[in-house]
Amino acid sequence: MPTQNAADLLKQFSNLNAPQLRRLLVEHLTKQKLGLYWESNAIERDEALNANVVLPRLVPEFSHTPEGTHFHQNLIIEGDNFDSLRLLRATHAGKIRVIYIDPPYNTGNKDWVYNDKFVGANDRWRHSQWLEFLYQRLTLARELLTSDGVILVSINDENRSRLELLLDEVFPGRRAGSLVWRTKDTGNDLSQRFSHVHEHVLVYANAGFKFNGRATGRSKFRNPDKDLRGDWSPQPLTKAHTYLERENTYYPIQDPDTGYWYPCDPNRVWAYASENEIRKRFKDDELAIEAALKGLRSDSIEQLIAKKLVYFPPCTADDVIQFDSKETLLEDIRAGRGPILPKKKTPILREDLPDLDFWVGKPIATGRPSRKELWTAKPESERLAPLGSWIAGMNEQVIALEEDEDDEPEVLRSARGGVATDEVKDVLGSKAFPYPKPLSLIKGLLAQATQPNDIVLDFFAGSGTTGQAVLELNAEDGGNRRFIMCSSTESTAKEPDKNLCRDVCAERLRRVMTGYSGKTGYSVAQGGEFAYLQLDKIEAADVAFEATPEHAKTLILMRETASTGILIASTAIQIIAKGSDWLTVLCPEVTPLTLDELAKLPAAHGVARLAVFCPRPKALALLLAERGVEANTYSITDALLKGQVSSKKGAKVAFPDSQTSETTLADGSQGAAA
Ligand SMILES: C[S@@+](CC[C@H](N)C(=O)[O-])C[C@H]1O[C@@H](n2cnc3c(N)ncnc32)[C@H](O)[C@@H]1O
Known part of the structure; x- marks a missing residue:
């Protein structure tokens, strides 16, 4: 039996002639797109969808208002986050720089409520309902982000692909990447003998967003030649192309102070063009020379040398190699006594190379020149190593792959998932919440994603880990981040009095703020306060009469x-x-x-x-x-x-x-x- 929709469509089509039907078919086929489809029409949409106006009601008895609080900067909003986000769209559009969420993972283990019912494993529309549920919320959340805002979303491996495509749909072109977090050490029992021990954090960011990265050490910057401009670090003067691939940048360099010559490595030519070589190549064609020089995207080697930005390592007359004739040069090359690269120990002059005659009679230095990067050339804020996408364990040894650790990406560290349960237990005294996230994970993410005055939103706040992470991070770096936690009550027809938001999220943060298990709390100046808001939904037409x-x-x-x-x-x-x-x-x-x-x-x-x-x-x-x-x-x-x-x-x-x-x-x- 066709559904009502299909029956209506069939009726419409019965009046169309063949060309009209063909046009429709072409239109339909060309409208197809790459991406995710889910059955949003077939499932019940959120009942509250835009039906009414959401108004916040401050609940003083659930708020945390120590003496000295003049107004609340941190918010806990109780209720379905669809409503909380509708309210925030009216109050915080374009004001939130960082959103972190850890939505229900759609495990089929009754881990989330949709329109007051748990969605079980056998629900026919389980995946579509989950996607539609998230889609509605993410499209609202999108409007809250600043132009340099970011949303970080935790997800397990099973649902990652679906969620990622959904996020592509909501934030087209905004995918920044994902981080991988190892959640456990022990294996889990899967029939394929395949243990899932990692989760993902998906990152979607507006154009202006950057992670904070890590300031690279100054240790690389020294001053062996007593340069009056201060410390500098040696940078490669070469790039990974052979002389056959880039013959224009295969040329000899001379130190103007000593007169010693440096052959080019035939397997790694110079990274800079040479004006002399350009002039040689175009002979007397001044116009061509001028055009080629104008087309250079960076300094030529001659300019770098003139600016004293090329370092020639010390080389005494005893170190210099010189050949009286081409025969002695070839003889030495064949006998393996020719000039070599000091580190790689490979020959730098070979029989097959062009212009071997050039080297006859020239003093050839043994070291390699490098480019000097002055410490003062860039502000310190630009000398940053990027954040790496691998989240390591707290004690995991991360080995630097390069000789120089300064260039390694910043590595976030997180405890495993089991630690998080103890962290909540430590504050609330019982196993009050299933599967919270470790504080270290969220703190690490926020340390990288936030700036000190940001508002951090978590609209699947659960036990409020993100709120605690904000407080701890502020205490560590003197920041003034504020949080907005949105949490449901998780009440259902079976448990109408359950209030997860009040009894777990707010209670945890209250105890963290007042101090627990011997730990000191947070003063008002340190962000130790929050307003607890409940939501009243009023028909738009009644707002004038019912709003207080x-x-x-x-x-x-x-x-x-x-x-x-x-x-x-x-x-x-x-x-x-x-x-x-x-x-x-x-x-x-x-x-x-x-x-x-x-x-x-x-x-x-x-x-x-x-x-x-x-x-x-x-x-x-x-x-x-x-x-x-x-x-x-x-x-x-x-x-x-x-x-x-x-x-x-x-x-x-x-x-x-x-x-x-x-x-x-x-x-x-x-x-x-x-
Ligand atoms: C995976 S938990 C988040 C855990 C959290 N990151 C922590 O560390 O405690 C997901 C939370 O989303 C909440 N949730 C599910 N549907 C919701 C909704 N419509 N509105 C608000 N919260 C919801 C659930 O109650 C659950 O606490």
């Missing part, structure tokens, strides 16, 4: 200051933010009293203007103007709806008041402008 001033305060604070409030104002007016010459204020009710208070604010705070969120902005603007107060006024309702998909419709239908000039005050009296 507290909703407005919390949401506007989140948007305007990336923090949230515990500012308890003594009056009905709440100051949200202060700029150089302006004050942002929330005025939930316009009464003669609040009007008077607003009028006093500019003088009291030394600012020229007010930005006021209020119920009737036009009316308030007129009333304030009459009192000589310069103010931009905004509708609270519009602010609550802004950035939430249904807001446009809602605003039109339900809140014509935001554009009226009606000046009735909240207490019923008529304003002067009426």
Whole structure:
């Protein structure tokens, strides 16, 4: 039996003639794309999808607010992360630089809930539901990233390919790569005698993102020739091409100070062009010479020598080799006594090479010249080794492949997965959470991906490891990173009272902040506070009636200051933010009293203007103007709806008041402008 969709399509096609059908078929075939398909139409979409507006409600009793907290910079948001992300899209779009997530892996072991039901191994749409579930959330998360933002996603080997294709779809062209993390030492019991002991961290980044890498040591930079410009490091002057492949850069070099000559290695020619060679090649054709010189992408060898950027190692007259005739040269070459490369010990002059006559009578030095890279040539911030994609164990020996460890990529280290369970147990006193990630793993990733003032978001926060990693990292490097943890309650019809977010995520972070197992906690200045938010979902049309001033305060604070409030104002007016010459204020009710208070604010705070969120902005603007107060006024309702998909419709239908000039005050009296 065809489905309703298919039946409708068949009906449409029955009216088409053959050419029309052919055109449709071609269109269909040419529309095909490389990528991932999943049955998104066949499965139930998130019930909440854009149906309503999400408003944050601060829950003081679940928040962590030690003395000295003026406002909360860290947030824990309880609820389905689809809703948390919808809220964050309205408050934090383009403000988050680093997202780390560790989503449920879709193991079939009831590891995740979709529309209030666990998805089991035999669910027919298990993979599609998982992909659709993540797709909905990732497309929201994408909007939160800054232009140099990055998302790091943990995944097991089994689901890696599916997730990677999904991420390609959500972040086209943004794949930076993946890291491999060894999760365990012991084998697991698989029928193919194949033990899965690693997982992946997929990295998708916006254009401006870079890992921090590692500052390379200064030890390579020395000053053996007492160069007045300071220390320098020897860099190769050659590149990996033979003289047959690059005959233009196969030429002899002379040290102008000693007059000694250096033959080119026939297996590794010079990396720089020679002006002299160009002139020889083009003879008297000045135009061709000029064009060739103009086309050089870097200094010629003559320029490098003139700038004293070529180092000729010390060479005494005794070390110099000289041949009186071509015969003696050939004789020595044949007898293996000709000039050789000092390290490789291979001959540098061979019988088969061109221009052997050139060397007759020339003093040939035995060392090899190198290019001098001055320490001062680049700022220190550019002398960085990149992050390697291999995550090593805590005690694993990582052997430098090159002689010089400075050039090796930075290696992240992480404990194995089992350690993470103990880390949570250590704080909460029981095995409160299955399969958390090790702190060392997330700390390492954040140390590489974040800058000291970033907001770090984890919208599959689970036991809150990412929050603890942020605190520990700040303590280690003096940073001021803040976290936003989104966690579900994991309540189901079977366990309606379960609240993982409150009892595990928030509780863990509270104990970490107050100190546990003999470890000291974190002061407010060190980020030892968080706001606990629950979410209220309100139909867009009802926002004007059901949203409270507290909703407005919390949401506007989140948007305007990336923090949230515990500012308890003594009056009905709440100051949200202060700029150089302006004050942002929330005025939930316009009464003669609040009007008077607003009028006093500019003088009291030394600012020229007010930005006021209020119920009737036009009316308030007129009333304030009459009192000589310069103010931009905004509708609270519009602010609550802004950035939430249904807001446009809602605003039109339900809140014509935001554009009226009606000046009735909240207490019923008529304003002067009426
Ligand atoms: C693999 S765990 C993350 C563990 C975390 N990295 C840690 O170290 O504790 C995935 C978490 O995602 C949560 N989760 C699943 N679906 C969710 C949803 N729709 N909204 C919020 N959290 C969800 C699960 O409750 C689980 O705690």
